[in-house]
Amino acid sequence: MDRDFTLATELTEEGVGGDGRVARPATGATSATGAGVGPNLQAATNGGLGLLIACLALWAVWWMFPGNQRNARSDATQTSPPSAWPAAPAAQSPAKPQPDAITVELGANGIVIRRREASAASAPASGAAKTTRKTAPPATQAAHDSAAGPASAPYPTR
């Protein structure tokens, strides 16, 4: 559901009314969404997730673009002795951007994008993999949900 909506809590001869406004909920949300703070938080979370996915997509494109050069460098590393690294630091392009130089965090106030610390920039692949795994493929989710249908009480009780 992609829009806020309002259900009536009052009905008279003159018309409908009331405060049953319901904000657009986050997908899969199960908590109450009546008037109050909850709907706003859910809407913000929903929008934040969309922004997070967009940022990750841009990051992935950026990661792939210089990937050939990076892979070539990795290949060279495998054929060379490890001791060659400190001996030839100038061989690396000084202007080459580090694709993992930023981190994206979902904070209470929205998306927080930070430049990553130099010491933490050595394991980009693992970070990307974790992020990718968080977004389960739709087919997998559907299969999971199909297995847990209403007849088998798909929800926690209380």
Added chain:
Amino acid sequence: MALTWTDRKAVHGCDISACFFDPDLVDREDDFTRRMLPVFKAARPTLLFSEQDRKNFVADPLIAQPDAVLRHGLGLLSLEFKSQSRRSHRPDQWQRDIPCSGVLQTVAAAMAVASETGKTVAPLLRCHNVIYFLRPHPELVGRLTGSTTRARAYWSEERYVNASQLAAYCEPWVRVRFGHQDDAQVASSEAGRALHNKMLRR
């Protein structure tokens, strides 16, 4: 002017007002509002769509086709009609007669209408001898809105899940969360228990 309701109780996750009437008199009315919305004494809401119009209301991925949508003041009425084979509800025990699936379908359809039109919508459920005005608990609305994607997957629908499917998907949760059994369930449970004891006697 306030409407005259016969009773008001919390059932199936909704705060429900009920207005009973004589179906033999009301069903003979030619006017749509008098026939389908007998709770109104003076007002005549304007019929915008009825079932024959096949008007779909979409709140992606939820889709609904209410039996009627009427304009009433600045808002709308979303009406579902469940005749239940012309079975009358008991004025003193209507909370045992009102169908849970019908309640949820009515609320889900009203949600779709409200989402698409942007207007305040009153969910109304018309049964054989009674009309109900439903005020859903926020937790129920949250459950319905949050279950659309999973319900669509459960029913193997590619694009939309309709209000009836969403209601069926959420009904077990509603029965557990808001705990209420109608007469058919109680009778079935008691009969089953009696048969079980009889067959396993020693």
